[in-house]
Amino acid sequence: MNKGLNRLNELVLHDKVWIESLTVLASIGVYDWEQTIKQRLELDIVMYWDNRQAALSDDVSDCLNYAAISEAVTHYISAGKFALIERVAEEIAQLLLVNYHLPAVEVTVRKPTAVASANQVGVTILRLNDSCS
Numbered sequence: 001m002n003k004g005l006n007r008l009n010e011l012v013l014h015d016k017v018w019i020e021s022l023t024v025l026a027s028i029g030v031y032d033w034e035q036t037i038k039q040r041l042e043l044d045i046v047m048y049w050d051n052r053q054a055a056l057s058d059d060v061s062d063c064l065n066y067a068a069i070s071e072a073v074t075h076y077i078s079a080g081k082f083a084l085i086e087r088v089a090e091e092i093a094q095l096l097l098v099n100y101h102l103p104a105v106e107v108t109v110r111k112p113t114a115v116a117s118a119n120q121v122g123v124t125i126l127r128l129n130d131s132c133s
């Protein structure tokens with residue numbers, strides 16, 4: 001437990017690269033009719049990452065490239081079929097932790113059209129990379 005809290009404390013001091021309101025059309029929903037249409041999801045992604053090398057070199061090959069990551073996330077979600085937005089959030093978090101060796105990532109998935117009387121509904125998860133501890 002203490003180890004987990006220590007790691008969370010360290011993350012507070014970390015740099016971040018983030019993507020706000022990435023819009024993706026997805027096969028998403030728990031009802032059969034939802035699997036016959038595409039619905040809009042919006043993602044906020046906060047990636048914990050040390051930006052110092054990129055700042056020093058001013059070279060795109062040293063940065064965590066938010067354009068490339070936006071494309072990878074869009075492709076992954078568009079190609080899949082999902083019931084819950086929780087699964088979308090979890091799989092995107094794991095994809096980013098593993099492929100980009102992030103120490104941690106926070107993923108929010110919103111489904112803006114799901115509840116007519118609500119502006120937005122969604123989930124947020126924070127995942128730490130066990131191989132970075």
Ligand SMILES: Nc1nc2c(c(=O)[nH]1)N=C([C@H](O)[C@@H](O)CO)CN2
Pocket residue numbers: 028029030031034083084085086111114115
């Ligand atoms: N926590 C969640 N609740 C619900 C989800 C979901 O993905 N996570 N999904 C639905 C339905 O698909 C809904 O969006 C259809 O309007 C219901 N609750």
